[in-house]
Amino acid sequence: MEQEGRGKRSANQLQGAPVQDQAVRPVAAEQPRIVRSSTRSQVAEKEPSDAYRVVVRYENHAVRGLAEPQELGSIEQLLRNDPVYPLDSIRLKLLDSDVVEDVPTKDAKAVFFVKTFDGDLRHRALHFHEHAPVVPGLWVRVYFYDGEMIEGIISNTRDFVLESGFFLRPTDPNGNNALVYVLKGGLKDFHVLGMRNVPKSPN
Structure with a gap:
């Protein structure tokens, strides 16, 4: 997830074979931001328990x-691709400054x-595992230009x-990603693996 990308292409190229309240200031997408890591205790002090922890990853x-x-x-x-606001930007309270900014997503690889x-660099993603929660939708595998691959469920x-993007719920129950907003411009390939349906209760 920390790797650099090798390039991007437009969303149209992906519609092929398998499936076609604080002062707020904007962030310029073209200005790289140096993000310094915080200790676990420092981060915990800043995090409301119900807030989403978000990483917007660019190239x-x-x-x-x-x-x-x-x-x-x-x-x-x-997951139904029905956010309150369009995801062309996302409002974040930045970890390194506590400033609230609208962070653009247009040129991002994905929003995690x-x-x-902290994550777990030793964790190896599981695929085709048997004990993941069953979430109805399409089971897909996406490949990014930086070599990362993620499997998950998307709304059918x-x-x-x-x-220009879609939400994906990773199927690895032990992974660090709870949800991913995938920007199609950062995808190299996309495969539909099958359907996931909630099992019917026995009569």
Whole structure:
């Protein structure tokens, strides 16, 4: 997830074979931000328990901060690609400054909703595991230009084809990503692996 990308292409190229309240100031997308890591205790002091921990990852840098759920919607609402506001930018309280800014997402690789800012570099992603919670939708595998690959569930609607990005819920239950907003311009490839349906209760 920390690797640099090698390039981007337009969203249209992905519609091919398999599936076609504090002062706020904007952030210029072209100005790289140096994000310094915080200790676990320092980060914990800044984090409201209900806030989303968000990492906006660009090709050569990342922006980390906290987002208010009421400004975005619930995880389930986001997974339906139905955020409260369009995700062309996301309002974050930045970890390194406590300033609230609107962070643009247009040129980002993806927006990661993470369980912890520390992560676990030793964790190896699981694929095709049997004990993941069943979330209805399309089971997909996405490949980024920097070599990262993620499997997850997306809403079975036309949004992932027509919109510039889509929400994906990773299927690895032990991974650090709770939800990912994938920008299609950062994708190298996209595969539909199948359907995920909630099992019917026995009669």
